[in-house]
Amino acid sequence: MYNFSAVRKIVAGPEAINSLGKEVKNLHLKKEKVLIVTDKGVMKAGVIDKALKPLKEEGIKFEIFDEVEPNPTDIIMDRGGQYLRKINAEAVIGIGGGSSMDSAKAISAIGCNKGSVKEYFSYLNLSPEPFENQPKPLIVVPTTSGTGSEMTPFSVITDTKTNIKRDVFTWQFAPLVAITDPLLTISLPPKITAETGIDAFVHALEAYTSRDSNPFGDANAYYAMKLIVNNIRKAYADGKNIEARTNMMIGSTLAGKACGNVLLGIVHALGEAIGGRYNAPHGLTMAVCLPFSMEYNFIANPDRFADITRLLGKNTNGLSTVDAARLSVDAVRELLNDLDIKEDIKLMGVKEDSLSLLAEEALGSCFTDSNPRSVKLEDYKQLLSKLYFR
Ligand SMILES: [Fe+2]
Structure with missing residues (x-):
């Protein structure tokens, strides 16, 4: 017997990013307010502007959490979760490489559940639904052709106590929509x-x-x-x-x-x-x-x-x-x-x-x-x- 799960929707191809606003609309959020999780590199490279344009065109309200770093830690994800709670956004958009998308997964869950992401490190394959409350709806936009995080139920989190990378696995982390636009990778060195x-x-x-x-x-x-x-x-x-x-x-x-x-x-x-x-x-x-x-x-x-x-x-x-x-x-x-x-x-x-x-x-x-x-x-x-x- 095999189990095979997949992300519900992929919007792929050049200019796919222009559909971001419509995909948020399709989530039917009450206040249409989202949190964007990304890193300083994406902000500086101007990729973020390509994502903000379609959001603005659809009148979506947004805040940005851009503190994600390479090999993101439990501390950064907890901080993002607190920010999500504070601004009371209804959905999360992760834009960037694996670090940003993995952080967005954890933030969308921690932002509406008790405790620290550390408390979920041991959940690999043990519990199909470790989070009591369903994470906020998640849309991801990869800016590299590498991690594949847009399709996976994994969030790789560096444990700051031990410096060990933890793979936290739950389909509760799965994005609802992956928008994969190769034009976002054009300026990668x-x-x-x-x-x-x-x-x-x-x-x-x-x-x-x-x-x-x-x-x-x-x-x-x-x-x-x-x-x-x-x-x-x-x-x-x-x-x-x-x-x-x-x-x-x-x-x-x-x-x-x-x-x-x-x-x-x-x-x-x-x-x-x-x-x-x-x-x-x-x-x-x-x-x-x-x-x-x-x-x-x-x-x-x-x-x-x-x-x-x-x-x-x-x-x-x-x-x-x-x-x-x-x-x-x-x-x-x-x-x-x-x-x-x-x-x-x-x-x-x-x-x-x-x-x-x-x-x-x-x-x-x-x-x-x-x-x-x-x-x-x-x-x-x-x-x-x-x-x-x-
Ligand atoms: Fe990998």
Whole structure:
């Protein structure tokens, strides 16, 4: 038996942002007052103006909470929740990358429930509806093609007590509407385009190879990988290539749709451990951990990894399935090389004496059990050692 849930409505394509006011109207709010949750980068880049225009045209009242930071913390989300309560907005709009959308999810819930978001850290998969009161209706607008948060029931929250990233999972967090407009990504610099695009690719790859995979997730993940692989180099090389930007946005949304229903693997377990402790960009941690994790994993599901080799453009004729699967590691290294991603975990500030601690944190991730190959503490230590001494 499979369960597969999805966000109710996606409005996708160039200029989709112009429908934001109408989508708020469709929520039938009494006072038509919303809270926008975003970050200073979105405010500065002028993206916010593109969102405010359709709201103003429909006469929607709004306030802005722009305190979201990368790897957002419980403290920021609690503060946003208090602000939502104070201004008494009836709905939330999250605009930005994963940090803003994940914050908007938590704020829409905390703003109408008791306590701190910290009190919900343990709810992963344990309670379908941890929040007593239904969160405020949520509309999200991604400004990167990466996180897929617009489609998922996850909010990744950094616990300020432990510096560990927590994945809080509940379909109560699911947006009602996702507005995915590739034109909002046009001004993203190449480095961010590459790193966020690799994050999207990892969502699809880990969903496709997960022990938890299912046919509904597979369909989304497979096509997501195809779109991302065929367009990420083009979007990196020419950010104004609208066709490539559009395909990247659709790819990341489909990848999010898959991984919203399938638990992922060790790329996310390791990357989130590193990102939480060293405040490293999520997409970059994904890129750095990806080839080493694939090297570890491909023997667990050679058929799937051989598919990935072919999606990455390699000819597997005449190769055994295992050799075809092994080739996926080289193919992904070539992709990262073309995208000029050369960082390693030392450059992110990781210290040798913290490798054991990171291994323990990765082991505690909700994604350890769904990884295609069994992974124990010693395996994580060896993987981190390879990443450190590469
Ligand atoms: Fe991710």
